[in-house]
Amino acid sequence: MNSVHFTTFAPLMKPFDLIIVGAGAAGVVAAGRAASLGAEVLLLEKMEKPLRKLRISGKGRGNITNTKPLEEFLQKVYPKADFLRPAFAQLFNKELIALVNKAGVPTTVERGERVFPTSQKAWDVAEGLQKWARKNDAETLCSAKVTAVNRTEDRLFEVEFEHNGSEYAEKSRAVLIATGGASYPATGSTGDGYALAKKLGHTIVPIRPSLVPIEVEGFDRYRFSDLTMRNVRLSVHANGEKIDEEFGELMLTDFGVSGAITLRMSRNIVDALREKKKVELLLDWKPALSEIQLRNRLERELQNTEVQTAGELLRKLMPSPLISFFAEKAGVQVRAKVAESDKEKIVKTLKCCRLVACGYRPFTEAIVTAGGVSLSEVDENTLQSKLVPNLYFAGELLDLDADTGGYNLQIAFSTGWLAGGQVAR
Numbered sequence: 001m002n003s004v005h006f007t008t009f010a011p012l013m014k015p016f017d018l019i020i021v022g023a024g025a026a027g028v029v030a031a032g033r034a035a036s037l038g039a040e041v042l043l044l045e046k047m048e049k050p051l052r053k054l055r056i057s058g059k060g061r062g063n064i065t066n067t068k069p070l071e072e073f074l075q076k077v078y079p080k081a082d083f084l085r086p087a088f089a090q091l092f093n094k095e096l097i098a099l100v101n102k103a104g105v106p107t108t109v110e111r112g113e114r115v116f117p118t119s120q121k122a123w124d125v126a127e128g129l130q131k132w133a134r135k136n137d138a139e140t141l142c143s144a145k146v147t148a149v150n151r152t153e154d155r156l157f158e159v160e161f162e163h164n165g166s167e168y169a170e171k172s173r174a175v176l177i178a179t180g181g182a183s184y185p186a187t188g189s190t191g192d193g194y195a196l197a198k199k200l201g202h203t204i205v206p207i208r209p210s211l212v213p214i215e216v217e218g219f220d221r222y223r224f225s226d227l228t229m230r231n232v233r234l235s236v237h238a239n240g241e242k243i244d245e246e247f248g249e250l251m252l253t254d255f256g257v258s259g260a261i262t263l264r265m266s267r268n269i270v271d272a273l274r275e276k277k278k279v280e281l282l283l284d285w286k287p288a289l290s291e292i293q294l295r296n297r298l299e300r301e302l303q304n305t306e307v308q309t310a311g312e313l314l315r316k317l318m319p320s321p322l323i324s325f326f327a328e329k330a331g332v333q334v335r336a337k338v339a340e341s342d343k344e345k346i347v348k349t350l351k352c353c354r355l356v357a358c359g360y361r362p363f364t365e366a367i368v369t370a371g372g373v374s375l376s377e378v379d380e381n382t383l384q385s386k387l388v389p390n391l392y393f394a395g396e397l398l399d400l401d402a403d404t405g406g407y408n409l410q411i412a413f414s415t416g417w418l419a420g421g422q423v424a425r
């Protein structure tokens, strides 16, 4: 095994204070924080560039946090938001915004209290944080894939990694695993940290895709091509019992449903499907109108002599790509003249269109990973392992995930900050 040779600083003859596995949001902040407190840090990143996922976050705009007050913020986090209180006590949304601003990146608060870089470029946040970490003397070695984290007899760690076709091993007093989840593996988060943690004795709560589109029975017969419907209400029923409901934007795709409200409810839907429950999505296309108001609307439309068939009537109520699907759901013939019974069927289907969820999209399409390193084996005050002294965890690798809106990145930044600070101390 070799020792690493850096162009920017010489290899240490003594062990590093901290080796961090993964230069994502959590790893980079942990490195900068630990180094700013005087620790000798080695940050290993398997991709050719750090912070790949942050750079594409928020559709490239980087929704880095949310200015909601703590208690409201915590309601968006699962499965045990309280675990984050000590981390948020050290670095919460205001402190993160200050840190990003100090790193030379101005920020703006948008609708839903979501915070973005004013430039609308997540890339700027990544570059700013990287520079901030470097200024604190935390160097990143890229294209360095960690393959093993071992305890040594002298109670140190030996971290093995591959770099430019060679194998290396470096020693450290502490190790922070911040390898992220298993979603969007092209960004480097391929779930390696779960195996590393498991080998060190940690329990992994089964991982599953979250903030993920849902597959719906029969949708492959239609061509919705990402048709977006605004202001609809979707409620989720598992084995007949209502488990969730959201109002907002829904996207119909060629395999099922996506869009803001689907993603927000996907955690519950995925878990219900995994429990082999029958999951039905009840869709109210017109939540602002009662059945009586809809009946009146239909009558008004039918007074128009050009509106005779069910297809012509539906065209007045919804976008064209939806008509054949809706007619089938309602049990009406698009080419037939609207019968009295058709009106009732249309009203009922507008208020409650039943879709059967039959699956969910894979990790490659999931924004986050639910599950991960079990929180019961990690001290929330330090993020140190309760099983292996001086082993730390941060970021999405932990069994923590949250809604869309900047919550997930804040979790990564805050846990990285806490772990980095603890190690340095």
Ligand SMILES: Cc1cc2nc3c(=O)[nH]c(=O)nc-3n(C[C@H](O)[C@H](O)[C@H](O)COP(=O)(O)OP(=O)(O)OC[C@H]3O[C@@H](n4cnc5c(N)ncnc54)[C@H](O)[C@@H]3O)c2cc1C
Pocket: 021, 022, 023, 024, 025, 026, 027, 044, 045, 046, 047, 050, 051, 052, 053, 054, 056, 057, 058, 059, 062, 063, 064, 065, 144, 145, 146, 147, 178, 179, 180, 181, 183, 184, 187, 188, 189, 190, 191, 192, 193, 366, 367, 368, 394, 395, 396, 397, 405, 406, 407, 408, 409, 410, 412
């Ligand atoms: C498309 C998309 C958009 C998103 N948008 C937002 C958003 O706008 N707001 C928000 O709050 N959240 C968003 N998220 C979620 C958020 O980006 C993640 O929760 C967050 O990046 C997790 O940070 P992390 O540091 O834990 O992991 P990551 O950012 O995934 O970083 C982990 C790093 O570890 C490295 N690594 C993995 N294995 C090894 C190994 N063996 N050796 C060395 N390095 C390794 C990886 O290459 C990676 O760089 C988005 C996610 C996706 C996929």
